[in-house]
Amino acid sequence: YEFADLRLTETGGTTFAPVKFYLDQDAYNHRRSAHVAFEAWHDFHPGDRIAYLWGAIQDSPATSWKSKLRTEFANRVRFYPSLPLDQDILERYIADLRKFEPKVLQAYPAALDILGRYLLDSGRTLPIPVVVSSAEPLTAEVIAIVQEAFGVTPYDFYGSRDAGYVGRECDAHKGLHINAYGLHVENEPLPTEGAAPLQSIVVTDLWNEGFPLIRYATEDLGELTNEPCSCGRALPRIVDLQGRIGDVFATRFGQLIPPTGIRPGASGYDQSFSGIQIIQSAPATFEALIVPREGFDETLARQKIQEAMSDLVGESVSLTLRIVSEIPREPSGKFRSMKRTFKLPST
Structure with a gap:
């Protein structure tokens, strides 16, 4: 060719x-x-x-x-x-x-x-x-x-x-x-x-x-x-x-958590926001971007998400919560609700 x-x-x-x-x-x-x-x-x-x-x-x-x-x-x-x-x-x-x-x-x-x-x-x-x-x-x-x-x-x-x-x-x-x-x-x-x-x-x-x-x-x-x-x-x-x-979360203990197992809104409080993206920048460090609805309780959201991420990775985590007007998309136009910014040690 x-x-x-x-x-x-x-x-x-x-x-x-x-x-x-x-x-x-x-x-x-x-x-x-x-x-x-x-x-x-x-x-x-x-x-x-x-x-x-x-x-x-x-x-x-x-x-x-x-x-x-x-x-x-x-x-x-x-x-x-x-x-x-x-x-x-x-x-x-x-x-x-x-x-x-x-x-x-x-x-x-x-x-x-x-x-x-x-x-x-x-x-x-x-x-x-x-x-x-x-x-x-x-x-x-x-x-x-x-x-x-x-x-x-x-x-x-x-x-x-x-x-x-x-x-x-x-x-x-x-x-x-x-x-x-x-x-x-x-x-x-x-x-x-x-x-x-x-x-x-x-x-x-x-x-x-x-x-x-x-x-x-x-x-x-x-x-x-x-x-x-x-x-x-x-x-x-x-x-x-x-x-x-890239959507898989990783723990410091070598465990991998697929996106289908990550449900930060499963307890019902997610009705107060219209969009969420959770970013893992280190095994115990997370950032949550949230598009709120009327009646959104930032303190409750921080507590629930922090508890959910701690349960997922098996240790206490640091969480930064940011209120945004919309969730940013990838260059392809896709929306990723979960995102890991560091590479897996074995890949």
């Missing part, structure tokens, strides 16, 4: 440093074909209308008039940037979505949560046949909001710029079926003391011959299984997609 024949791109920016890589044309075509094949599971086909409530600006259509025409009338795609979202923007998006009538709405879970809660708080719903979540962990709380606001259970989709189309949920919603046609996906245990090790996801790209990725560490966490799915498909599945390694 000549470099002139390869597409230069890079990862989205949620890792410690974006990774540049190349993609050959055949691999690009195969990836697009995988999208079409898996999306057909939900009766979504090329030419059907799709709306993206999306934070990654690099994915938005080009601004030339030719690109705008192709996006609107050939691809039938509309892109709704999720950075920022306020009342005026949400009202404009809701009105436009009702006119556009997309068959699919694909969005980050945080954006779905914001739009869904805004609809419900104003006594409205927005029926959409298919809702797809991607780029962030899809929690039970967001699933419940989507079901009530949009009238459907969202499908989770897992992909990346470097690995392409990795997996997608079926109607059983019991894990993401892996694109085994183009990827070999493995688990690599992260070393930890005590509890069962967390499983990182490692992929080998079987399509991209122009720039081979062999046993590439995605920095994502998830459990794989080859057990049959009730839907009848024989593809292997990711049954517990837990987030990114």
Whole structure:
């Protein structure tokens, strides 16, 4: 392959440093074909209308008039940037979505949560046949909001710029079926003391011959299984997609805590704030960024979060609490409610 024949791109920016890589044309075509094949599971086909409530600006259509025409009338795609979202923007998006009538709405879970809660708080719903979540962990709380606001259970989709189309949920919603046609996906245990090790996801790209990725560490966490799915498909599945390694908290005792095990708002006081991000800068040092609602009790929040983090890491912790107007997002546009700023000793 000549470099002139390869597409230069890079990862989205949620890792410690974006990774540049190349993609050959055949691999690009195969990836697009995988999208079409898996999306057909939900009766979504090329030419059907799709709306993206999306934070990654690099994915938005080009601004030339030719690109705008192709996006609107050939691809039938509309892109709704999720950075920022306020009342005026949400009202404009809701009105436009009702006119556009997309068959699919694909969005980050945080954006779905914001739009869904805004609809419900104003006594409205927005029926959409298919809702797809991607780029962030899809929690039970967001699933419940989507079901009530949009009238459907969202499908989770897992992909990346470097690995392409990795997996997608079926109607059983019991894990993401892996694109085994183009990827070999493995688990690599992260070393930890005590509890069962967390499983990182490692992929080998079987399509991209122009720039081979062999046993590439995605920095994502998830459990794989080859057990049959009730839907009848024989593809292997990711049954517990837990987030990114950078979202894992670490204790000084060698234990790792996945994002799914970190629930600072589980005791109910989280109703007094609309957003939270907890940052671990050292094993016993934390910072909490909170977007408060009316009636927010800073003293109670500090106490509850400090207790929760102490219980997690098994020692007394130092906590700094900051009141902010919004939670900052990553360069890719993703929202991370948990974030560790130091590298794991073993990685």
